[in-house]
Amino acid sequence: MKELDTALLDWFDERLDIRRAVEWARHKQVPVHRGSVFYYAGGVCLFLFLLQLASGILLLMYYRVGADSSYESVRYISSKVAFGWLVRSIHSWGANIMIFCVFVHMFSVFLMKAFRKPRELTWMTGCVLLGLCLAFGFSGYLLPWNELSLFATKVGTDIIGQVPGAGHWLLKLVRGGDEVTGATLSRFFGLHVAILPALLSLAIGAHLAFVQLQGMAHAEESPKSMPFFPNFFLRDVMLWLVVLNAVAVLAVFFPWELGKKAEALASAPAGIKPEWYFLAQYQFLKLLPARILLIPGELWGIILVGAAGLLWLLTPFWDAALPRDSKEAAVRLAGWGSLAALIAMTLWGRWS
Amino acid sequence: MRLLTRKEFLNLFLGGGALGLVGSTLYPVLRYLLPPEQVEAEPDALKAGAVKDFAAGTSKLVKFGPRPVIVIRDVKGNFHALTATCTHLDCIVQYSKDADLVWCACHNGRYDLSGKNISGPPPRPLTRLDVRVADGEVTVVKTA
Numbered sequence: 001m002k003e004l005d006t007a008l009l010d011w012f013d014e015r016l017d018i019r020r021a022v023e024w025a026r027h028k029q030v031p032v033h034r035g036s037v038f039y040y041a042g043g044v045c046l047f048l049f050l051l052q053l054a055s056g057i058l059l060l061m062y063y064r065v066g067a068d069s070s071y072e073s074v075r076y077i078s079s080k081v082a083f084g085w086l087v088r089s090i091h092s093w094g095a096n097i098m099i100f101c102v103f104v105h106m107f108s109v110f111l112m113k114a115f116r117k118p119r120e121l122t123w124m125t126g127c128v129l130l131g132l133c134l135a136f137g138f139s140g141y142l143l144p145w146n147e148l149s150l151f152a153t154k155v156g157t158d159i160i161g162q163v164p165g166a167g168h169w170l171l172k173l174v175r176g177g178d179e180v181t182g183a184t185l186s187r188f189f190g191l192h193v194a195i196l197p198a199l200l201s202l203a204i205g206a207h208l209a210f211v212q213l214q215g216m217a218h219a220e221e222s223p224k225s226m227p228f229f230p231n232f233f234l235r236d237v238m239l240w241l242v243v244l245n246a247v248a249v250l251a252v253f254f255p256w257e258l259g260k261k262a263e264a265l266a267s268a269p270a271g272i273k274p275e276w277y278f279l280a281q282y283q284f285l286k287l288l289p290a291r292i293l294l295i296p297g298e299l300w301g302i303i304l305v306g307a308a309g310l311l312w313l314l315t316p317f318w319d320a321a322l323p324r325d326s327k328e329a330a331v332r333l334a335g336w337g338s339l340a341a342l343i344a345m346t347l348w349g350r351w352s
Numbered sequence: 353m354r355l356l357t358r359k360e361f362l363n364l365f366l367g368g369g370a371l372g373l374v375g376s377t378l379y380p381v382l383r384y385l386l387p388p389e390q391v392e393a394e395p396d397a398l399k400a401g402a403v404k405d406f407a408a409g410t411s412k413l414v415k416f417g418p419r420p421v422i423v424i425r426d427v428k429g430n431f432h433a434l435t436a437t438c439t440h441l442d443c444i445v446q447y448s449k450d451a452d453l454v455w456c457a458c459h460n461g462r463y464d465l466s467g468k469n470i471s472g473p474p475p476r477p478l479t480r481l482d483v484r485v486a487d488g489e490v491t492v493v494k495t496a
Contacts (some may be wrong), residue, residue, distance in 0.1 A: 058381065058384055058385075061384075061385065062387075078387045081384060081387070081388055082380075082383040082384055082386065082388065083381075083383050083384045086380055086384075087380075087384055165473060241373070289419035
């Protein structure tokens, strides 16, 4: 008599060709060299996305969107529901750590020059994923409807209003009116729980499909490699466990605060700052004078940050166009330079 | 006594760890999904309104603690109070003036004015509450 697990595997194999997938995974090789540790960053981002999905669905069971109910329902989750404080803190910490890991993944890919042909589209879908993660962070920040989130959203959306021509129209579209109100809250909620998850799932699907089709980039000439399954995969899972524990420890010992409920008629509290992942742009905007060459400073801010983002997205193409002898040095300079500038501006924003 | 082999020990260690992980994840999730108890005390008596608001052959639904209660003034002018949740599948019943009985629209269950299930699917009668009329006020009182 055949063992049950073999019988089950056979049943699925006859229908879905499972063994071929396992065989393929076994043959897939991951290069081993001193930068290999960064190959795990993408997997950690994926794991954190799944953790956000699970904790977000749990929060949806009690969260009630609305200017009169959002804050109250989050307070109810944090104070009355069993383990509600844990679920909420895991969602908040998970979001921050996920964005951090996305940055680590992105810069390591950049510095290993893994964006080069044939991986241009993998790089570009990755940039789209970064944008979506930031949109997730921005929209989710408003949902507890507290003082900080209200002002962060006022400022963040006001910048959209500076876009020449379409600014006012865009502002109304995003806010659901002229001001940040319950209508904005409803829109951000819809964005956060329906539109962004759909877009992110599509983008992750494409990103992962490209990675599987092309395999991992060989950053350095290395004769050594290990099979993706089970060797690399098990290391991946082990790291996920470490990350889960880290998030849990942070959530338990540093639970996320709720703050004061948002009031439409209250002054902005002193020392108000955006989340750390927007600090660099925030500091940059603060540095710009009110007008440069008759054009408002904020508009320059949008143009320059937008141009930098576009340049970053198109990295594989300008890299390919660079002369061969100066290429490596230029990319290294661009990578380390951007990373240093981002960290410096973030720290400056934090302590200014 | 036979000691565990290295492989058996590792399997036990890893299997136990995996079980612990699953348990320590599922327990908070399941506890989280069970909503906190909403303690809503059931009152002993509730004012249902003024007598003049109840014409003969009308009824009114009132919230008696967590439960809905139907207060009926029948065509002869007598007051009745019954729990309004159909004993079949939880629908809220209504008073039918023409038939002078309590009717559930969901599956055509019928009760008489004492709450007794008389036709259709309801398996049990509705619970009866006392009605006191004093100083022009109708009060529903839990039956002792």
